[in-house]
Amino acid sequence: MLIGIVMLAAVAASFLDYRTMIKGGGRWRELLVSVSILMIGIGLSILHIFQVELPSPLIWIEYMFSPIHRIVVPLFT
Numbered sequence: 001m002l003i004g005i006v007m008l009a010a011v012a013a014s015f016l017d018y019r020t021m022i023k024g025g026g027r028w029r030e031l032l033v034s035v036s037i038l039m040i041g042i043g044l045s046i047l048h049i050f051q052v053e054l055p056s057p058l059i060w061i062e063y064m065f066s067p068i069h070r071i072v073v074p075l076f077t
Contacts, residue, residue, distance in 0.1 A: 006045045014038060
């Protein structure tokens with residue numbers, strides 16, 4: 001039931017947004033990016049409904065910036 005509500009909200013939002021995008025000149029790159037972000041959001045919402053344990057994005061951010069952290073911190077201490 002909850003998945004149906006999420007899908008209905010996504011369809012309604014996309015209809016309102018994409019209708020004006022297509023009529024306004026057909027910016028297909030913007031449309032593609034917007035659809036991609038919407039699909040990622042729908043997928044994450046459905047996973048959240050099914051209570052799937054998702055990794056925290058903070059772990060990836062920490063992994064990416066740890067080499068920079070090791071270089072910069074000694075400069076300021």
